[in-house]
Amino acid sequence: MEVVAECQDGYEGFKTIQEYQPDLVFLDIQMPRINGFEMLELLETPPPVIFTTAFDDYALKAFDIHAIDYLLKPITQDRFHHAIKKWQQQHIAQKTAQPSLDALLNNVVYDGYQHRVVVKDQGKIRIIPAQDIYYIEANDDYIKIFVQEGFFLKKSTLGHMEQSFDPHQFIRVHRSYLVPIHQILRIEPYEKDGWLAVLHCDAKIPVSKTGLRKLKLRLGW
Numbered sequence: 001m002e003v004v005a006e007c008q009d010g011y012e013g014f015k016t017i018q019e020y021q022p023d024l025v026f027l028d029i030q031m032p033r034i035n036g037f038e039m040l041e042l043l044e045t046p047p048p049v050i051f052t053t054a055f056d057d058y059a060l061k062a063f064d065i066h067a068i069d070y071l072l073k074p075i076t077q078d079r080f081h082h083a084i085k086k087w088q089q090q091h092i093a094q095k096t097a098q099p100s101l102d103a104l105l106n107n108v109v110y111d112g113y114q115h116r117v118v119v120k121d122q123g124k125i126r127i128i129p130a131q132d133i134y135y136i137e138a139n140d141d142y143i144k145i146f147v148q149e150g151f152f153l154k155k156s157t158l159g160h161m162e163q164s165f166d167p168h169q170f171i172r173v174h175r176s177y178l179v180p181i182h183q184i185l186r187i188e189p190y191e192k193d194g195w196l197a198v199l200h201c202d203a204k205i206p207v208s209k210t211g212l213r214k215l216k217l218r219l220g221w
Contacts, residue, residue: 001084010034011125014042022047024068024087029053034127038118040065042125048090050083114164117145119152126152130169134201136161136178146203171218173197173211187215 004020007013009032017025025047029036037058040046051062054073062070068090069083117128134146138158144151162172173179183199187207190196195207197215207215215221 008032010036010039014039014125017043017047023091025049026052029055029058029062034118034125037061037065038127041118042120048087050087113166114161117154119145119154121152128152130165130180131182133180134183134199135180135203135205138176146201148201168218171211171214173205173207173215175208177205177211179205181218184215184219187212187221 001024004022005016007016011033013025013027013031027036027039027049029051030053031039036051036053040049048068049062050068051058051070052073052075053070056072059070068087071079071083115130117130117133119126119128128145128147132147134148136158137144137146137151139153141155141157142153143156143158143161145154158172158176158178162170162178165178169182170178170180179197179199183201185198185200188196188198190206195212197205197207199205
């Protein structure tokens with residue numbers, strides 16, 4: 001094994017992984033600027049990962065995104081070698097059947113719910129706090145995240161975002177729209193048996209029958 005680079009934070013790790021395309025990454029979770037899960041989400045093709053952390057809170061989430069192993073600090077030599085052996089076995093298997101790593105791109109949830117979204121904007125990394133989101137719209141294999149400046153595209157599904165955000169803060173009002181509850185100014189009728197959610201940002205979002213039932217329950221209407 002050859003160590004090709006060491007990085008001090010998630011931004012540096014993102015750039016270095018893109019440059020070297022390593023076969024394996026040892027990744028911490030709590031890091032300056034962006035955490036380990038958020039760094040992985042930015043990569044088009046995430047490499048195999050062995051997490052190395054002092055916290056056991058994220059173990060289940062790490063294995064949900066198909067991490068090779070989860071090492072708790074301080075790491076013993078025997079435990080380290082065991083993790084390397086697991087990676088070697090998977091690495092050999094990959095030569096005949098490349099496993100899907102798409103799950104790595106869609107898991108940034110921590111502390112129960114997601115409180116921010118990481119996107120790439122013209123080659124730069126942008127972190128969007130959940131409270132800054134006006135609404136989210138489905139767009140084929142992507143979603144459009146609307147904020148004050150406009151919108152950002154992200155490769156994800158509306159269903160995933162709905163599950164990731166706190167249901168007391170975001171609500172799926174339509175199969176194509178996820179809206180922060182604090183953005184809803186009023187609900188008004190639209191055409192025959194239709195409804196629109198008028199947002200504080202002046203957007204008007206269609207509300208389905210299912211979405212209307214959710215709103216009535218959530219808002220006590």
